Amino acid sequence: MEKISAGLYQSAEYVEVGKIEKPTIETGEARVKVKYAGICGTDMMIFSGKHPRATAPLAMGHEFSGVIDDMQGSSAFSTGDRVVIEPTLSCGTCEACQNGNNHVCKELQLIGIDKHGGFAEYVKVPVDRLHPIPEKLPDTMAALTEPVAVAVHTVRRSDVNVGQTVAVLGAGPIGLLTGIIAKLAGAKEVIISDVSPYRLDKAEEMGLTPVDARHKDIKEEVMDRTMDKGADVVFEVAGNSVTAKQMVDLAKIQGQIVVVSVYKQPPEVNLAAMHFKEISLTTTRCYSHDDFKTAIAIMADELDLSGLISHVLPLDDIEKGFSLMKNPDNALKILIQPEREE
Numbered sequence: 001m002e003k004i005s006a007g008l009y010q011s012a013e014y015v016e017v018g019k020i021e022k023p024t025i026e027t028g029e030a031r032v033k034v035k036y037a038g039i040c041g042t043d044m045m046i047f048s049g050k051h052p053r054a055t056a057p058l059a060m061g062h063e064f065s066g067v068i069d070d071m072q073g074s075s076a077f078s079t080g081d082r083v084v085i086e087p088t089l090s091c092g093t094c095e096a097c098q099n100g101n102n103h104v105c106k107e108l109q110l111i112g113i114d115k116h117g118g119f120a121e122y123v124k125v126p127v128d129r130l131h132p133i134p135e136k137l138p139d140t141m142a143a144l145t146e147p148v149a150v151a152v153h154t155v156r157r158s159d160v161n162v163g164q165t166v167a168v169l170g171a172g173p174i175g176l177l178t179g180i181i182a183k184l185a186g187a188k189e190v191i192i193s194d195v196s197p198y199r200l201d202k203a204e205e206m207g208l209t210p211v212d213a214r215h216k217d218i219k220e221e222v223m224d225r226t227m228d229k230g231a232d233v234v235f236e237v238a239g240n241s242v243t244a245k246q247m248v249d250l251a252k253i254q255g256q257i258v259v260v261s262v263y264k265q266p267p268e269v270n271l272a273a274m275h276f277k278e279i280s281l282t283t284t285r286c287y288s289h290d291d292f293k294t295a296i297a298i299m300a301d302e303l304d305l306s307g308l309i310s311h312v313l314p315l316d317d318i319e320k321g322f323s324l325m326k327n328p329d330n331a332l333k334i335l336i337q338p339e340r341e342e
């Protein structure tokens, strides 16, 4: 069996470059030579040893672009095509799948979490998970499609409308992208909080209104900017007990809260305060096939997100990538490049 190099999760806080078998493919599958793969918060959760499904050794990475190396069966694609991978895998038979909502499949799995993913030279992918990369979209940017699709789905799940004021808690990649897409959807102003000056600078660069939550009261800021009304829509994207409390204070009467975060511990939420303001609460998970296509189209047509990429590292430096990601002031989106110069 031919072996390939991969960045492997081995145990809590331990990732190393090792060897796995080069994937062989069957009908309906493609082998993709990976170009760039982003490190995401979910990879960090696997790395911390706390992900409920991931088992070692695992090539993580569910945000990746590449080129088709080989394919079995007929499809619209050809060997050599540049592709980005929609990493969700669904059962096709549960109620959600039967109703076309595969992204909330009862048995949902992801390439890079439940199976080997993009921190490897090659990955096996069902052909129906491939999307073509438009010519004008570089492979680096195409690797951002997955988090952009999360933001597209999040904003589509929300009531964001023209002229509204939106609050976003957390300026990580997902919070920033949610703010950017909310603006594309018509929001007049997006007020975004974080505790990292580096991420707040990025937010400002991208046309959002930053609030440093270390020194300022986010509720006061939102009330000041909305004539004491509150935000029309609040997106909770920081994922901790402080921001889960704040989200209720920031929403206007009859406003909406959208919880994007995946909490490590269930937070306390003031439901009584939500009742008095008749606030609605929405959650959001992953993205549909159409959200993914929209994410690609938006990036190719109008959105330059290159400012979100803080580092591009060779596979051999994957350990460094994971250690950089531990501090929000060090990094935003780190891309791993598994391809080796021959």
Ligand SMILES: NC(=O)c1ccc[n+]([C@@H]2O[C@H](COP(=O)([O-])OP(=O)(O)OC[C@H]3O[C@@H](n4cnc5c(N)ncnc54)[C@H](O)[C@@H]3O)[C@@H](O)[C@H]2O)c1
Pocket (backbone or CB within 6 Å): 040, 041, 042, 150, 169, 170, 171, 172, 173, 174, 175, 193, 194, 195, 196, 199, 213, 237, 238, 239, 240, 242, 243, 259, 260, 261, 262, 263, 284, 285, 286, 287, 328
């Ligand atoms: N719904 C989905 O399908 C989906 C998909 C991807 C990620 N997520 C979740 O979205 C969340 C954000 O993801 P990410 O990759 O951007 O994570 P991240 O950790 O990079 O971003 C979180 C940000 O919150 C900031 N923060 C911490 N405390 C804060 C506070 N008190 N006030 C304001 N900001 C604060 C951090 O500095 C950080 O920049 C995570 O919980 C992740 O699990 C959900």
Ligand SMILES: [Zn+2]
Pocket (backbone or CB within 6 Å): 040, 041, 042, 062, 063, 146, 147
């Ligand atoms: Zn991700």
Ligand SMILES: [Zn+2]
Pocket (backbone or CB within 6 Å): 090, 091, 092, 093, 094, 095, 096, 097, 098, 102, 105, 106, 107, 108
């Ligand atoms: Zn299903």
